[in-house]
Amino acid sequence: MKRNSWIAWIVGIAAIFAIVEINPQIIPKAKSELKAVNSQIQPYIYLIGANINKEISGETKTTSENQLGKVATPIESPLKNMHTSSTYYYHFKQNVPQNVRQIFENAITEYNNTGIVKIIPGTAQPNQNNLTFFIYHKKIENIVSSTVELGNGGPSALQLNNYAINSGRAGLNMTYPNMSVKNSVAMHELGHALGLGHSSYTNSVMYPVDQGVSKLSEADLNGLKNIYNQ
Numbered sequence: 001m002k003r004n005s006w007i008a009w010i011v012g013i014a015a016i017f018a019i020v021e022i023n024p025q026i027i028p029k030a031k032s033e034l035k036a037v038n039s040q041i042q043p044y045i046y047l048i049g050a051n052i053n054k055e056i057s058g059e060t061k062t063t064s065e066n067q068l069g070k071v072a073t074p075i076e077s078p079l080k081n082m083h084t085s086s087t088y089y090y091h092f093k094q095n096v097p098q099n100v101r102q103i104f105e106n107a108i109t110e111y112n113n114t115g116i117v118k119i120i121p122g123t124a125q126p127n128q129n130n131l132t133f134f135i136y137h138k139k140i141e142n143i144v145s146s147t148v149e150l151g152n153g154g155p156s157a158l159q160l161n162n163y164a165i166n167s168g169r170a171g172l173n174m175t176y177p178n179m180s181v182k183n184s185v186a187m188h189e190l191g192h193a194l195g196l197g198h199s200s201y202t203n204s205v206m207y208p209v210d211q212g213v214s215k216l217s218e219a220d221l222n223g224l225k226n227i228y229n230q
């Protein structure tokens, strides 16, 4: 973050405190705005190619989990220290082609087979967890890093005290279908939607560079168990 934006934040926070001091009934409104911030989708990129160390540094350390002696794939911040349901209702956006639906169905089966989550087709009630699968087009020409975005996804948690209602999203970049319409990419993006973060282990589906891994590692399973309290 740039220095100027820090100053803007400090000024902004000071202004909020000043307003709340003068006008206490503003507090409930501020709280509802805070919830809206917490529920924002976090975009994630998925990189392929050489020279990616610079881009992924800072996302590849899982030392705190290692130090505990049990390796677990990290949890994305919207679901960290939150309770949430392990049952999800999912749907596809209308323009998702059949081959992409099949790839995501494969990933859903893989996650359901763990017994940790239950992902079923249908429409969620407002208080239930839900997943949306989508496609998009994004062309990236980064000659320096030789990277291509294959998909993105993430959780979006409406937080009520320590309980989260997750609206997860997972999508594939159809500008590069030969690279993106793969089980490994669908597993990765669905993992994000369910709350898994990036792993530094190459046998993890959550490693930020496509390794063709479509089976959840033991650390991935531990990460899922941590999110869904098992």
Ligand SMILES: [Zn+2]
Binding pocket: 044, 045, 046, 188, 192, 198, 208
């Ligand atoms: Zn990712």
